[in-house]
Amino acid sequence: MNEHFFQCPYCWETISMLVDSSQSTQSYIEDCEVCCNPIQLHISVENQEITSFYAENIEQ
Secondary structure (H helix, E strand, C coil), X not given: CEEEEEECCCCCCEEEEEEXXXXXXXXXXXXXXXXXXXXXXXXXXECCEEEEEEEEECCC
């Protein structure tokens, strides 16, 4: 597991999350721990290191 810090696309607060580095690509939704809005996450991992991390808001 790798800790990754990023900004929420809604409230712009810096938050952190643990990323499972055993999976090469991941895409899922997780709520912001500050404002509780849903964030769509797209993550790529190579050699146990995060190579791409993209967090976007979900258009309602």
